Amino acid sequence: MQIKEKIQEEIQNEEANAPIESERILSERLGASRMTVRKAIEELVEEGVLYREDKKGTFVSDRSLWKKNTTFINSEDTDLEYRLINFDIKISADKEVLEQLNIKDSDSVSIIRIVRKILENKKPQSVEEFYIIRSFIDDKDTNKFNKLLDLNNYLKDNIITQKFVPMIVPTKYAAMLNLSLDAPIIKIEGVVKTKSAEPFIYYKIYNNPEQKNLEMTL
């Protein structure tokens, strides 16, 4: 929405905790109804850019309070590099994978497996394993890993559930992550489901704690 962008421009040089103009004044000055301005402000509040104090006014948040969730999205402006470790279209898969993807008859379903390593500023950040039911994706996307594996693309029309599991780094990945064999790490296990609750992607991410900060704002 244009109103939102305008407000964002106008506050970008404001100091933290500075008040912004009231909803009524903004709506008049920007030529929109109050409800429209309100919705724009509400979205900025949702992102942590602004905050309201009931019956007092709306204020600019300190930048450190902007909402983030690096358990799911890599923070921007980092230098990321993706290295493919493994790619195959397989008929069979682990029992765990079949269970998470709710597959009863494994013969009838084609599963794509992709394993890749992610480097951040040239250092190993994580290893990701993806299991994707082929029939759920466009044939033309099958080889576009960047699109296929960017979980952001699924967020709008799907539901993603992820779990955090502490473990000792798996032996096969220790060297890849440049970790000692007894290093404790956090594995993230996630499932992507359609809104009608059909799972079609299962993923496991092994994070290098020295490179990957898992944090979120609430």
Add this chain to the structure above:
Amino acid sequence: MQIKEKIQEEIQNEEANAPIESERILSERLGASRMTVRKAIEELVEEGVLYREDKKGTFVSDRSLWKKNTTFINSEDTDLEYRLINFDIKISADKEVLEQLNIKDSDSVSIIRIVRKILENKKPQSVEEFYIIRSFIDDKDTNKFNKLLDLNNYLKDNIITQKFVPMIVPTKYAAMLNLSLDAPIIKIEGVVKTKSAEPFIYYKIYNNPEQKNLEMTL
């Protein structure tokens, strides 16, 4: 909002993916304007109870898709018990704590430290350490641990940032959590700040992975 509750009642016996009445029909039947009904539905969509399909309709979500975040809130209907391990009002604290609470002159600030153990269904689920700047809380609440330490109470007017750290269980807590000395765990470190960015609580939660599932829906 009453409209929200009414809708919630009406759909509670509906099957997953069943359509609900359109916004226009609901607004007429419930005697509210369309925008009011819309807002109610929007909140239910936010919670994952309903989902929309653009230009098609609004549908009931499968219960497994309701949004949750057990990294922050213990799921309901669990039998929780809190055991106080430690409570003191101390002038001095670790450098780490002072740093997180943004305290320069440690002599002038009184910090409350509380350590407690949480049992879920009689089994040890986690150990929590809280560091609270005394001047930020009501004197009358100083001894009401349940209120003081329920992070939900701070969510409305504050910003909470938390970080997930993999580690081997600290020796001093291994027995308390009923874990072996080399068990990998996830420690959650969090800071509660006012909306004007003043930190006043720092907490560390050591989770027993066998009892505590850390997961979230996106």
Add this chain to the structure above:
DNA sequence: CAGTGGTCTAGACCACGTG
């Protein structure tokens, strides 16, 4: 073509904080 959700308008009243 009728119905859906998505967006927007131009008003209105309320409770409460501040001067």
Add this chain to the structure above:
DNA sequence: ACGTGGTCTAGACCACTGC
């Protein structure tokens, strides 16, 4: 008394879906 955000109303037009 005035200004704030919070809530609500009764309309309106749009782009698209499904029949």
